[in-house]
Amino acid sequence: MTVWDRPEPPTRPAPLDRERIVAAAVALADEGGLEAVSLRKVAARLDVGPMRLYGYISTKEELFDLMVDEVYAEILPEEQPGDWREVLRVLAHRTRQACLRHEWLADLLGGRPALGPNALAVTEATLAVFDGLTDLDTVMRAVETVNAYFTGAIRREIANLRAERASGLSEREWQHASGPHVRRLLATGRFPALARFVHDGNEVDAEVSFATGLDWVLDAVAARLARPAGVTFRISG
Template identity: 80%
Template sequence: MTVWDRPEPQPRPVPLDRERIVAAAIELADEGGLEAVSLRKVAARLDTGPMRLYGFISTKEELFDLMVDEVHAEILPAERPGDWREALRGHAHRTRQAALRHEWLADLLGGRPSLGPNALAVTEGTLAALDGLDGLAGLDTTMRAVETVGAYLTGAIRREIANVRAERTTGLSKFDWQRAHGPHVTRMLATGRFPTLARAVHDGTDVDAETSFSTGLEWILDAVAAKLAPPEDGSR
């Protein structure tokens, strides 16, 4: 039985429910990451005893599941997208923005599917935008399309969040880090052992994280569109 199927205990003199527990856990995670979240710390934030929480949540993993599902409410589209591409694009950008607000989300993306009501609603909305395309490309192809976009999304978000954390930990911005390591890179490139890398460093265009994310996403969507298009001769 999942945490969503298990009824909550009856209220006691001190009001407590899963909604308040999850809100407190998200506050702690936003402040200090997942390592800052424990049932003891959540109970302290709510000014109650840890044992009271066990009537609502059995394990920390269940708490993480509830936290992820709560954030999925921020990822739900405000209105039904116009087409599959808009749906997948919007889902990707909303997920990225949610991860930038809640950095700990990046640590929980890419595992087993979340089964909470908000996560299921997000999945339903994405698949609904692709509904009908399986008659042209095949159901398995449309499912692989969603998985492909999801894989790009997870990898790109984790990389960006890792960079954000590195800047905060070291106190060095991306450009500060580049300046600090510039002499070493210059010496290594001057050896002539890395000509392709040297050309990329000297001639490549440096873009911000949002531009990099958006560009990569559009390339992925272009590839998906090619796979979803019916063959010109009408064959499957």
């Protein structure tokens, strides 16, 4: 039985419910990451004894499930966008924005499917827009491909933000500090492709990079959806 199937205990003298518990846990995670969340710390935030929480939540993993589903409510758009491409684009960007507000969410993306009501609503919105376009296997591969892209891109961006805070250096400051080392390596001539990238490549910010990569992935999905069923490509020779 999941935490969503298990009823909450009757109201007791000090007001307490899963909504308050989850809100306190999310606040703790926003302040200090997942390592700052425990049933004991949540109970202290709510000024109740830790044992009170066990009537509502059995394990920390259940608490994480509830926290994830709480944030999925921020990801689901109020109005469904038009076509499948716009739906996937909007959901990817809204997931990124949610992770920038709640960095700990990036640590929980990409595992087993989230089963809370808000997460399932996001999944329904994603799958429903493909109805009648192609077969179910193709839909699943398309959605998995897009999800894999934005999950990886978001995790990388969050990792960079954490590295900045840990080092006290912005990305540009880190590049400046690392410059002499990189220039010495490039001067050896051992890394010509990297040298061209460093000297001639254009630097873009994280949001532009995310949007560009997402469009490329969506282009690839669109090309696959446009291919007639059963068509395969052969290399002659």
